[in-house]
Amino acid sequence: MLVEEIMHSKIYSVTPCTSIQEALKQMKKHHVRHLPVIDGDQLVGLVTDRDLRSASPSTLAPKELQELLKRPVSEIMVAPAITVHPLDFLEDAARLLYENRIGCLPVLKGDRLVGILTETDILHRLMEIFGVNHPSQHVEVEVEDQIGILAQVANIFSDHRVNINSVLVEGNPAKGKINLVFRVQAKDLSKIVRDINRAGHRVLWPQHLSGPNQGEMT
Amino acid sequence: MNPVRLIYSEDFLHYRFNDSHPFNNKRLKLTLDLIRSFHLLDENAILAPRLATDQELTRVHDRDYIAMVKEADSGQVSCNQLQKYGLDTQDNPVFPGMHTTSALIAGGTLAAAEEVMSGRAEHTLNLSGGLHHALRGKASGFCIYNDASVAIAHIREKYGARVLYIDTDAHHGDGVQWSFYGDPDVLTLSIHETGRYLFPGTGNLYERGHDHGLGTSINIPLDAFTEDASWLDAFRKTVPRTVDRFRPDVILSQHGCDAHHYDPLTHLSTTMKIYREVPQIIHELAHKYCNGRWIAVGGGGYDIWRVVPRAWTYLWAEMTGQPLAEERIPQTWIDQWQTFSPVSLPKTLHDPEGSFQPIPRRSEITQKNQLTVQQALRLIDLVNSHIDG
Numbered sequence: 001m002l003v004e005e006i007m008h009s010k011i012y013s014v015t016p017c018t019s020i021q022e023a024l025k026q027m028k029k030h031h032v033r034h035l036p037v038i039d040g041d042q043l044v045g046l047v048t049d050r051d052l053r054s055a056s057p058s059t060l061a062p063k064e065l066q067e068l069l070k071r072p073v074s075e076i077m078v079a080p081a082i083t084v085h086p087l088d089f090l091e092d093a094a095r096l097l098y099e100n101r102i103g104c105l106p107v108l109k110g111d112r113l114v115g116i117l118t119e120t121d122i123l124h125r126l127m128e129i130f131g132v133n134h135p136s137q138h139v140e141v142e143v144e145d146q147i148g149i150l151a152q153v154a155n156i157f158s159d160h161r162v163n164i165n166s167v168l169v170e171g172n173p174a175k176g177k178i179n180l181v182f183r184v185q186a187k188d189l190s191k192i193v194r195d196i197n198r199a200g201h202r203v204l205w206p207q208h209l210s211g212p213n214q215g216e217m218t
Numbered sequence: 219m220n221p222v223r224l225i226y227s228e229d230f231l232h233y234r235f236n237d238s239h240p241f242n243n244k245r246l247k248l249t250l251d252l253i254r255s256f257h258l259l260d261e262n263a264i265l266a267p268r269l270a271t272d273q274e275l276t277r278v279h280d281r282d283y284i285a286m287v288k289e290a291d292s293g294q295v296s297c298n299q300l301q302k303y304g305l306d307t308q309d310n311p312v313f314p315g316m317h318t319t320s321a322l323i324a325g326g327t328l329a330a331a332e333e334v335m336s337g338r339a340e341h342t343l344n345l346s347g348g349l350h351h352a353l354r355g356k357a358s359g360f361c362i363y364n365d366a367s368v369a370i371a372h373i374r375e376k377y378g379a380r381v382l383y384i385d386t387d388a389h390h391g392d393g394v395q396w397s398f399y400g401d402p403d404v405l406t407l408s409i410h411e412t413g414r415y416l417f418p419g420t421g422n423l424y425e426r427g428h429d430h431g432l433g434t435s436i437n438i439p440l441d442a443f444t445e446d447a448s449w450l451d452a453f454r455k456t457v458p459r460t461v462d463r464f465r466p467d468v469i470l471s472q473h474g475c476d477a478h479h480y481d482p483l484t485h486l487s488t489t490m491k492i493y494r495e496v497p498q499i500i501h502e503l504a505h506k507y508c509n510g511r512w513i514a515v516g517g518g519g520y521d522i523w524r525v526v527p528r529a530w531t532y533l534w535a536e537m538t539g540q541p542l543a544e545e546r547i548p549q550t551w552i553d554q555w556q557t558f559s560p561v562s563l564p565k566t567l568h569d570p571e572g573s574f575q576p577i578p579r580r581s582e583i584t585q586k587n588q589l590t591v592q593q594a595l596r597l598i599d600l601v602n603s604h605i606d607g
Contacts, residue, residue, distance in 0.1 A: 135351060135358045135392060135418030160308045163301075187309050187351070187359040187389070187417040188240050190482060205415060206485070 003093050004086035006125050007107050007115035013038045014047070016074035023073050024052050034104035036113055037077045043106055043113045045077030052076070083108045084117065094122050129166070136165045136183045140204040141196055145171070145178045153180055156195050162186040179204065220340040220510075222538045223265045223333050225326040226250070230267075230346040232319045235311045240483060241360040245522035246345055248555060252527040253534050255548040263538075265333065267326030267344070270368055274328060275321065277371035278364055278397050280355040287362060288317040304357035320362035323347055327365035328372055330513045334468065335377050341504070341512040341537045345530055348472040348517030350391040351418060359389065359417060366470060366515055367397035370404055373468065382466035383407065384457060386496055387474025387517040388484035390421030390437070394472075400431040405464045405601065409453060411477070411486050412439040423593050433601055436460060438594050441583045442485035445576070448584045449477065449488050450495060452591050456598060461503045463601040467511065469504050473497070474517025475529035479574050483520045487577055489569040493529035494543075497536035512537070523559040527551075528567050544568040 012030045014023050014037055023035055027049055037045040055076045057065040084093050084105045093105055097119050107115035143149045150169065157164055168181040186192065193203050231243045253259045275284055286303045289295050290312045300306035313319075323346045330342035350366055351359030370381050383398075385391035385408040398404035413419040427435035438452055461469075475493055477486035497514075504512035514533065519526040528547075535542040545567040552563050577583065 132413060132419035135353075135420070137413075137417040137419060138415040161301075161306065161311075162308045183419065185307070185309075188483060190240070191238070191308075 001090040001125070002086065003084050003088045003090060003105075003107055003117055004115070006090065006121050007086065007117045008121070009115045011036065011113060011116055013113070014073055015039060016044060016077070017072045019070050020052055020055055020073060020076070021069035023047055024049075024056070024069075027052070034116070034118065035073075036081070036106045036116065037073055037079075038113060041113070042111055043081065043083070043108060045074070045079035046081035046104065046106060047073050047077045048103070051078070081106055085109065086114060090122065090125070093117055097122070132183070134163075134165050134185055135187075136185045137187070137189065138205060139182045139184055139189060139192070141180045141182075142172075142175075142177050142202040142204055143180060145176055149178065150180060152199065153196060153201060156192060156199065157182070157184055157186075159195070160186070160192050162192065220337065221263060223330070223339045223342045224259070224263050224534065225267050225330050225342060225344040226264050226346075227266050227322065227326075229319065229322055230326070232313075232315055233323060233346065235313050235360070239311070239360075240520045242520075242522050243346065245519060245526040246516075248522060248527040249345060249530045251554065252531045252547070252551050255551040256531065256535070256542065256545075258531070258535055258538060258540055258542075265329060265342075267322050267329055267346075269318070270321045270324035270328055270363070270365075274368055274372060275324065275363060277375065278354060278367040279352075283355040284317075287320065287357075291316055303355065304353075307357075309360055310357040310362070316362060320349075323349065324363045324365040324368045327369040327513070327515055330515070331369040331373050331470070334511050334513050335373055335379065340510045341501075341514065343514045343534060343537055345516040347515030348387070348474055350385060350387060350394050350472055350474075350517060351389070352393045353396065358393065360518075361393065364393045364397065366391075366394050366472060369513065370394070370398065370470060373470075374401070374403065377467075378403075379467035380404070380465070382461060382464055382469045383472070384469060384500060385409070385472040385474070385517075386453070386477070386492075387472055388477040388481065388486050389416065389474065389518060390418055390439070391472060392418045392420045395420075395425065395435050395437075398431065399427050399435060400429045402427075402430045402434055404431075405434040405436065405460065405466065407436040407438075407457065407460055409438040409440065409449075409456070411442055411444070411484050414439075415442060416484060423590065423597065426597060433597070434464070436594060436598060436601075438590060440486065440590065441586045443487050443577045443579065444477075444583055444587060445487050445580065446489055446491045448580075448587045449486070449492055452587055453492070453496065454499070455591050456594055457499060458503060459595065460598050460601065461507050463598055465602070466508060468508050468513065469500060469511065470513045470515070471500050472515050472517045473530065473533055474519060475525055476518035476520055478521065478525045478529070479569075480521040480524050481519070483518070487574065489573065490525075490528055490532070490567065491569070494532045494536075494568065497533045498541065501536050521561075523555070523561055524564050528564065531567065542567055 327347040333339035347365040349361035352361035352364035391408040
């Protein structure tokens with residue numbers, strides 16, 4: 001998945017001489033926590049709500065100190081900002097956010113600012129990936145780490161005419177095993193669980209079907 | 219007093235996908251036999267169902283889906299075509315007469331609704347109904363036509379009444395929820411095992427309805443392995459309060475009984491206790507708020523020997539004002555069915571204390587459920603708040 005698929009292209013921005021007071025107002029109005037700073041069409045920096053607040057005097061401070069709010073954002077902005085390209089992969093953008101402990105990445109195409117990507121956008125996308133788009137349930141299987149293993153397990157679902165909605169392959173290097181996490185369109189899992197176990201894999205969920213009650217109700 | 223009616227026909231037993239499918243309507247025979255062995259069935263109380271018409275079905279289903287269900291058993295439709303509509307899958311294989319039998323079940327719940335709404339009956343029960351997963355254009359989770367939705371849509375159109383739908387099946391009542399997601403005059407309340415693991419995956423607290431229906435979808439997702447005390451605590455705290463806020467004209471309740479410890483398809487761990495108490499509470503609420511108007515349907519229940527007959531006997535006994543407590547099961551019933559059953563049949567209607575091992579994580583599960591109930595209560599308190607100002 002590419003940055004351009006989930007970035008925001010509607011951008012709220014300020015200029016280097018925008019005052020701290022005005023920038024705070026903009027953030028509040030648009031419900032954002034980051035504003036790119038633009039000179040012409042060039043990105044020159046980024047201000048965050050945290051930077052703006054730490055540059056603001058206490059609301060209890062004497063009146064003359066409130067003058068500080070009129071200073072331009074160019075004095076406190078982060079420059080240069082860490083940026084990404086629209087064709088960068090989502091996982092690379094996520095790594096940049098994580099490693100630099102930041103919350104927002106301006107998206108640059110050449111010199112031009114074309115979008116904004118925040119940690120919330122990435123979480124939202126993650127939520128969609130793990131979400132439930134069809135009536136379905138969760139099946140988790142521990143398998144050997146070897147070629148063709150996913151296809152083997154997937155075939156068991158297909159033999160039972162059960163559609164797979166999503167699959168996550170999770171390594172477990174300590175055990176030399178792999179966990180396959182499926183969401184499948186089936187309400188009855190008993191026969192599938194039986195056949196996965198018979199094929200020599202280990203079903204981690206559903207649990208009780210693997211127990212002594214299995215097959216009792218036929 | 220108006221009578222209580224049981225909608226029933228032997229033709230309901232033709233709702234059978236295949237020999238190894240967990241949905242088995244033989245459970246209706248077992249249940250009626252058990253009810254009879256307690257001498258609780260006046261044969262005049264039985265009313266035959268009718269077929270739901272296409273027009274009645276199209277209130278909640280797409281025309282092309284109904285056409286596909288009718289065609290499905292002709293052998294003329296490709297697998298790909300069928301599977302687009304959720305048919306010819308493991309859960310919903312095609313069976314002969316699928317349309318007719320499914321339309322008869324929907325017609326049964328329609329008849330149940332009509333008897334109550336016209337005032338001819340006080341309460342009615344269609345144990346073959348409660349097929350709550352069927353979607354507008356798709357079969358899902360063993361359900362072809364959504365009989366409860368069809369009946370509620372009929373009540374809305376013909377009587378303009380406000381309907382409260384209560385669903386205690388272990389699976390989320392998704393089909394009925396989606397049917398009325400935007401309707402402020404139908405409140406759907408479903409209490410079920412969380413969809414984190416279990417089918418159909420939905421039924422989160424935040425599924426609250428949309429547009430004008432915002433707030434009239436209530437969900438109480440409970441943790442896997444929830445036992446009686448925590449399950450009942452959730453039900454007692456949320457259901458009466460919802461009725462009091464919503465003020466329905468009629469209650470339609472779905473009595474799937476697959477939350478029982480023995481059920482092979484879910485992970486809830488309740489006992490017969492909840493199946494004795496749930497009908498009592500709903501019965502009381504129907505009289506307190508709805509002038510007695512109460513329509514009940516069946517639902518899931520996949521331990522057809524040990525759970526379904528007992529649960530639904532408690533239900534019918536309560537509905538007909540002859541409630542049963544902790545009773546021994548008549549030997550005649552056991553003698554008649556034990557030879558067919560792969561498991562040892564229970565001796566009592568209730569599960570005696572100590573029938574099941576306590577769940578090790580009980581306190582954690584209870585705590586988690588308490589939080590869920592607290593959050594649900596905040597949403598329930600918003601029901602109708604716009605009317606109260």
